[in-house]
Amino acid sequence: MAIKLGKTKDSRTRKKKVTEDAELELLQRLQNEKDQPEFIKYLLQKGYSIKSSERYLKDIERYKKWLNKENITEAAASYNDITHYIQSKKGTVKQITIQTVLASLKQYYNYLQELGFVAENPTVNVQIKGIKRKVLHNILTKQELEKIYFDYKNLESESLSKKRNEIIVSLLVYQGLNTNDIQNLVIKDVKLREGKIFIKGSRRSNERTLKLEAHQILDFMEYQLKTRETILQETNKQTDLFFVTQGSSLKLQNVMQKLMQQLHKQNKQVESVKQIRASVITGWLKVYNLREVQYFAGHRYVSSTENYLINDLEDLKEDINKYHPIA
Template sequence: MNRFKEWLIIKGHSSSTVTATLKAVNYFMVWCEKENISDVGEIRHTDMIAFVQSCNVRGVSRKTTAGYVLHIKKYFDFLQSEEEVTDNPCSHIKIKGIKRKVLYEVLSREEMEKLYNDYATEIVIAKTENMKSPPPQHLQVLARKRNKVMLGLLIYQAVRSEELNRLQLSDVKPREGKIHIPGAKRSNERTLRLESSQVFDLLDYMNDTRKQMLQYRKATEPTQELLVNMNGGKGLSNALAILVTHLKAMNGKIKNLDQLRASVIVHWLKQYNLRKVQVMAGHRYISSTEAYQASHLDDLKEDIKNYHPF
């Protein structure tokens, strides 16, 4: 197990994944012992099916069982690399019937473009006697101009919210009309075309709005972050939460930012082939992209009908 743990770390798995994997393998080993299976080299596909069935009998959820199989597969991958086994008995095992985490209503291109075009950056606040003093109007205008840049990246390039935090000034290529999205643990890097409607707002933000926002930052150290806030913090969670609130007021269908990304990918699949969309979306695995295909969306509509009939 120590060698297996080292192998997982070398493969780049996080500490939480390593812990979960070791726990799952230990759980499997206890089951093997009860079944009088003493040699892992003798474990076959039928044994794994029996393990899955035993999980079902014990009331283990399908999702948890699928996680067990995934972790145990890593263990046999390790044993194969050590030439202790020749086959991986977990191959081709897929747990069916796992309920999707989220059901999204896909927004049309027109709806998303309307969100971008109608997102107001110039606002007028009428203060009343009972109203607490709002932030200075100028600061709200600056924040909204930054938010509109974020919105453009969400609905045109399907950028993940966490990817917005990592964007640097150098990632924007205005002369080329492109933007580079750095890779991360969950996604691959890619370079995508900017829409013409975005370029003006991006340049205005980079050349004017961003500089003004930095003047209000509590932190004085220079930064190359593309998207900044005025409180000196590193994250954009508060700004994104406010953006979602604005979008929900504009369109009652809006649930969250993941819904925007899902809608963009669905429309890409109608225009480009699967592999190209995988690259554009930054998916590490083609299966992630396949989940947005029409056949899966038909299943999704059926789920919505069954679980949310009203």
């Protein structure tokens, strides 16, 4: 009888997954590579992935061939030239692919502008009709966010869970934290003497240290010294987690779910933690530059932060009046 040999454990695991450190090391090597195209280095430094950078480069190489054919230089290319090139793609590729090509061109001209090769980016006002701009959430203003916090804070309740949840709501509204950020906070991350809070990084986010509002510090202090200790004693728990539940679990899923239901009951505009976070990030973008907001939000790539730019409804209204879509 023939014996069928299967794969051994060694053969199955011989090909190791690329670790996060290895990816970062590869990015660094590519950025320093002497023969690496400068445009690739530019994109990598901007936080784009290797795959996206290579795709952008291919788009630009095709664009350059078209320019040569039309006897146009990069520096001389105008808005009309860009729209003509984009229109030449119609009927041969999908609209979403055309949108990607336009994104490549926009980044390339940003790159040329930084180098001083062009005075203006000719792609700025070019838009593709038929591509829906994705508004991530129903964005709340800073005033609406603060109303959510103070409405909850002013509820007539002295319960332990209410005092704990006040702190959670403040972190949603002022620091734009998500559920995982809140869940993973430990005592040492809250630096009350400095008036700051440290948020650990993860596979999908960067670590950062954020400033607490002055009124948050006193509330944090009361929670840490009184409310938290009382909950620990009542539940016989021993944990370094900053937020503790009154049930048997250490996880905050049920707490967050009930809290969001309560916030929605108070204010019908409240939809989710993601909506509140998106609103905070969108508000930051009106005050701080892109890189600063990337840090505050913990985004690994600046492209993630750029996604929130489309949430600004005022900008969307300006788009309607200012931009000339391609039919």
